[in-house]
Structure formats: structure tokens, C-alpha cells
Amino acid sequence: MSRGSFLHRHPRVRLAALLSAPLLWLVVAYLGALAVLLISAFWSVNSFTGDLVKVFSLDNFRTLVTEHVYRAVALRSIGVAAAVTVICVVLAVPMAFFMAKVASPRSRRLLVIAILTPLWASYLVKVYAWRVLLANGGPVDWLLGGPGHGPGYGLFAVVLVLSYLWLPYMILPVYAGLERLPDSMLEASADLGARAGRTFRAIVLPILVPSIFAGSIFTFSLSLGDYITVQIVGGKTQMIGNLVYANIGAANNLPFAAAIATIPVAVMVIYLIAVRRSGALEEL
Template sequence: MLQPDSGGPVPAPRDTGARRISVFLSRHPRLRLSLLLSAPLFWLVLVYIVALAALLITALWTVDTFTGTITQTWTLDNIVTVLTGSLYQTVTLRTLGVAVVVTVVDVLVALPIAFYMAKVASTRWQRVLVIAVLMPLWASYLVKAYAWRSVLSSDGIVDWLVAPFGGHTPGYGLPATVITLAYLWLPYVILPIYAGLERVPDSLLEASGDLGGRTGSTLRLVVLPMIWPAIIAGSIFSFSLTLGDYITVNIVGGANQMLGNLVYTNVGAANNLPLAAAIALIPIVIIFGYLAAVRRTGALDNL
């Protein structure tokens, strides 16, 4: 049975400090957004910016040749050694060349795959293909690298397939390194390009066909300019990851060293952390230069 209304006054909500803060933040959305982003931005600055600063500072120190201890004496000897040494110049050019080749291979392979996924396959097959692209990422990095070592070895499956035709497997070396790295980073290139192609309206392709545009002209003049930021995003992944890789080179590269291998050697066997820090600055400078060049083209504005 319903109780009659007493008709008394409704008590006002308590004016607590938390309520006042909530009301204040609701009236200042920019301040609320700044507070929400402060924690991740602080972590980013601490982990990334401070780490880069510590790396630069370490590169300015030296190692005592007798005791092997690090001497916190400011000097540019390590940086001068890295810039003028023929070994470091050769390894830098080799690393840069491998990174460029891996990036070009990944983009050329990713474009048709991503186009088929976004514009040709049905909705059901799009899901299946996306899962198929992501499945290699579920496996361990080392498992995939050693698998390619087995495939490319002298008694591997590639050698067995091409031997009747007089061919031979690439074996160990730079070709094997390029093949393995291109396979490892391919999903990181396919997914951004696939996302970019999904944003291209099908009506534009149909309009180009109605106006007499051929397939090649449509892809070059209509599709490519629209997905160029996505291609740049994918290339950043493959390019930067290749610059810093050293495990794959140790597994399938043979004696061909890259910058990551020199850093690892100086940190471990040589126990020369300042020189390793100076070498590590090279790929950082290269990737920052690449990002600056890409930004000047305007390709990053629409990402």
C-alpha cells in the first residue's frame, strides 16, 4: 500500500569537496582532458625522452682501458670514432640499405594483399584474411627466425624445390636477412594500408571506371594519393624495426653485421657502454631524419 507524501522539504545534496571538484572539471573540459593525459604523457616523457637523454649523456663518457670502468668524463671521442671509422660507416650503409629494401619489398607485397582484403573480398572473407594476417604475430619472434633459417639452409625446403632446376638456396647472408625481416614486419605494413584502403569510397572507383579510367590509371591517380599516408605509416614500422634489429642478423645473416649487432657486441663482449650508446644514436638520427622528410611531404597530416 502506497504511503502518503509527507509534503516535507527534499534535502539538498551535500556540498562535499569531491562534488565541487567534479562540477569544476565539468565546466572546464580542457583541464579535464589535460589531467587525463598527464599520466600517460609523464610516462612517455620518462621512458622515451629521458632515456634518449641518458643515451646521449652516456655516449659522452669513456671507458678506462685498464680497469674497464666507465669514466664520467665529458668527451666527443666516441661520437667522432663512430662518424669517422670506416667500419661504422660500412655497417651504417649496410643497415640503411637493408632497411630500405625490406620496406620496399613489404610495401610491394602488402599493396595487392590489402587491396584484395578491402575492395574485393566479401565481409566474411575480410575477417578471415585479417585473422590470417595477424596469425604470424601470435608465434614467437625466435621461432619464426629459426624457421626461416631452416627453410633457407642448404638442405632446406627451398633448396629441395629449386635444385631440380639448377637453382640454389640463398643460404645465410644479406638476402636471407632481407627475406626474413620482410616476412616478420609484413603484418605491420599490411594492416595500415588495409585500413587506408577501407576509407577509399567505392564510388570513386566506379566513377573512374565510368569515365573511362583504366585499372592502372585508377590505382595510380585515385587510390594511391588517398592511401599514401597509410603507406607511409606502414613504411615507418618496417623501416624503424629493421634499423634496430640484430637477432635476425645473428640467426640468418651470417657474418654480415648491422648497427644492432655492433651495439650488442659493445654492450656485452666489449663492455664498452659509451661506444654502444654512440652507435645507437645512428639509427635514432636516421629515423628522425626519415620522419622529418616524410612530414615535409604532408603525408602524415591525414593519419
Template sequence: MKQRAKKPVSSFLYNHPTLHRWALLVLPVGWMALVYIVALIALLITALWSVNEYTGAVEMTWTFDNLIQAFTDSLYLTVTERTLFIAVLATVIDIILAFPIAFYMARMASPRARKLLVILVSTPLWAGYLVKAYAWRSVLSGSGVLDMILRPFGGHSPGYGLFAVILVEVYLWLPYVITPIYTAFEQVPESLLEASSDLGARSGVTIRKVLLPMIVPGVVAGSIFSFSLSLGDYIVAGIVGGKTQVLGNIIYTDVGVANNSPMAAACALIPIIIIGVYLMLVSRTGALKRL
């Protein structure tokens, strides 16, 4: 049988593998450029516009007043500090909670128990975000489940506020932290741990000098999830935060209530810059190269 002649395009790409690889990246890279880079440029441009004091209409007149106010005004600085505090604390708590859970799942649990634990960890992800947030609102209310449990012991529910926001953020993003750390634990070769033990290293030394350095990428990946999601979240603060304000609430107020999209765009640049700085600091550790 005669072999089919190759089509001109496929033949050309076959003979130019570098061009073939670049052609495969055109659509995803182009989409990223359109959705992210163009969106960021549009956000920056919007932050440089102004709002007419009398009509409330957005005017395309260039000014740095919004950016200066967002980065110097005491209100925005206070809200930024609070938002950053919530994100950092939620991330640290998530890592502390995820570490022993992931270690047990990967290194101590039987294969059957491991499968069950993976299902249990991933089960909260099947529920809707708002469903989980409102469930916690019910639990933390003055007449909620937590108050009913603590009342016989003389305690009471902490109610809504900063503590409730941190608690719910920790709960929401914990599975996103457990999963990459569990994967990192699973990828550690058993032979390395056995070699460390054969050479006389104690368990603490093995964990500190062999195990921990190898799971750093998993911890970094989990921290990126928890930190970025907590930093950008505003719905939790609106549901269980009471009077607690975060950056997302300020941005929503400026857009939805005050119709001040330039100021909202200026405030939106703050978490973007924070995330950029965080990723830059993490990249210097070399952890991102091993993800």
C-alpha cells in the same frame, strides 16, 4: 529525490574543460617523457663518457671521441650503410608485396574470403619472434627444406648471409605493412571510384589519381613499421646473417662483450637520428596528418 551535490574536484574540472583535458594527459605524457625523453638524454650523456684503457671501467669524463668515431670510422659507416640498405630494401619489398594483397582483400574479395584473408595475414603475428626466425634458419640451412626442394632442379639454398637477413626481415614485418594499407583501401569511398568511372576515367587513371593519393597514409604507416623495425633489429642477423653485421650487432658487442657502454650509446644514436630524419621527410608530405 534530491540530487547529489557534485564533489569539489569533479565540479571544478567540469567547469574547466581545458584543465580537465590536460589532467587526462598528465599520466601518459609524463610516462612518455620519463621513458623516452629521459632515456634519450641518458643515452646522449652516456655517449659522452669514456672507458679507461687499462682497467676497462667507465669514467664519467666528458669527451666527444665516441661520437666522432661512431660517425667517421670506416667500420661503423660500413655497418650503418649495410643496416640502412637492409631496412630500405625490406620496406620497399614489403610495400610491393602488401599493395596487391591489401587491394584484393579490401576491393575484390567477398566478405567471407576477406575475413579469412585477414586471419591468414594476422596468423604469423601469433607466433613468437624467435620461433619464426629459427624456423627460417632451418629452412635456409644447407640441408634444409629449401635446399631439398631446389636440389632436383640443380639449385641450392642461398644459406646464411645478407640475402637471408633481407628475406627474413621482409617476412617478419609484412603483416605490419599489409594491415594499414588494407585499412586505407577499406576507407576509400566507393562513390569516388564510381564517380571517376562515370566521368570516363580508365582504371589506371582512377588508381593513379584517385586511389593512390588516398592510401598514401596507409603506405606511410606501413613503411614506418617495416623501416624502423628492420633498422633496429639485430637478432635476425645473428640467427641467419652468418658473418653479416648490422648496427644492433655492433651495439651488442660493445656492451655485452667489450663492456664499452659509451661507444654502444654513441652507435645507438645513429638509428635514432636516421628514424628522426625519415619521420621529418615523411611529415613534409603531409601523410602523417592524415593517419
């Protein structure tokens, strides 16, 4: 029996052969890296020699819990990620609704291209462009009345720039969800005398919620782990990513950096479990 006929007669073996390479890559490169990260978080560094001490210890996590500065940074990072997500939802819903239900088919295609185009530009170019806009005496300052009148660099700038960067990741899932909503359902609701608010709550919102949760997985996770934007426009603002970078670089404390890095991982695992029942994962 030839190999081809054997695989044809055993579809499960064929499926296993097709999935073996990507599954192996997932286990080794992704899950393996997470396992090493978690294990190394329980190590420590010899303060005198700088060598790794591969002995199980909870000191790193104890420091994260007891030191106020680390709790403040973790809460600030979660707050920024939540604020960015809310802003993206507020902006994305009307834009996606216009694209899906109001714009003509030709305009719809142009709008989708316009939303996708910023994703092709370099991340650093976009962030540095915002740094120029928000600089003291820059365009934003002059627009608001002169030097010093703009927000400048800081926490507000971080939220603003991250909202701009990740907005397309919210618009596209919401647009895809609304596009699957038949126009006949909206027309039937209007024919039955339902007002706009009632139609939105009863018909549009059940479609929107899973799509919004799907988009929030991107906006929340990408904002939670970002550190480049904070470095460029954040001023003295510190977030989780900055602490990880600082402990990898100048402090040379890889175990403590790994312990800090487990915070966004744990937060996202909890978040994914919480939104799983909404059907958001099926919208990805």
C-alpha cells in the same frame, strides 16, 4: 564545492589530470632514456680499469665517422631497412587492394585474421623456423635443386626474414587506407573512360601514398634496429644492432654502444620529418 563538481566545471584541469600520468611516464621512461643515451654517448671508458670516464668527448662519434667498418655497417643497415620496406610495399599493395575492393565481406574478415595471426606467434619461433628452412640441406635447398643450391645464411636471408616478419605492419595501413576509398569513385572513373593506369594514378595513388609511408615507419624502423634476426640467419652479416650488442657485452664499452645507437635514432628522426608532410602520421 566538491572535487567532482570542480573538475566538471574546469574541463582543462580534468584533461590535465587524465594526461598527467601517461605524460609523466613518457617523459621519464622514454624521453629520459633517450636523454641518458645521448649524454652517455659523449663519455668514454678507461682502457686500463674499465671504469666510465664521465668527461665530455667527441671521440666516439669521431670513430664512427672516420672508421670505414662503422660507416659500412651503418649504410648496410639503412640499405637492408630500405630493401625490406620496398619488398613489403610490393607485396602489400596488391594484397591490400584485393582485401579491400575484390574480396567478399566474409573473405575480407578471414584474410584480416590470417594476416594478424602470425603476429601472435613468438618472434624467436618464426625466425628459428626460417633458420631451419634456409639451413644447408634444408627445405629451401631441396626445393631449388639440392644441398647448396639455396641462399643459405647471409644478407639475403636477413632481408627475406625481416620482410616476412614486418609484412603485416605494411598490409594493415594500406588496407585501411584503401577501405576508405569509395567504390563509387572507381566506378565513376571507369564510366568517364579512364583506363586502369589513369585511375590508379589519379584516385588510388593519392590514398595509397600516406598509408605506405605510415607502414614504412614500422618496417623501416623495426628493420633498422633489429639484431636478433641477423644473429640467427645473418651468418657473418653485421648491422647496427649487432655492434651495439657487441659493445655492451664482450667489449664492455657502454659509451661507444650508446654512440652507435644514436645512428638509428637520428635516421628515424630525419625520416619522420621527411614523411610528415605526406600525412603518414595521421594514418598511424
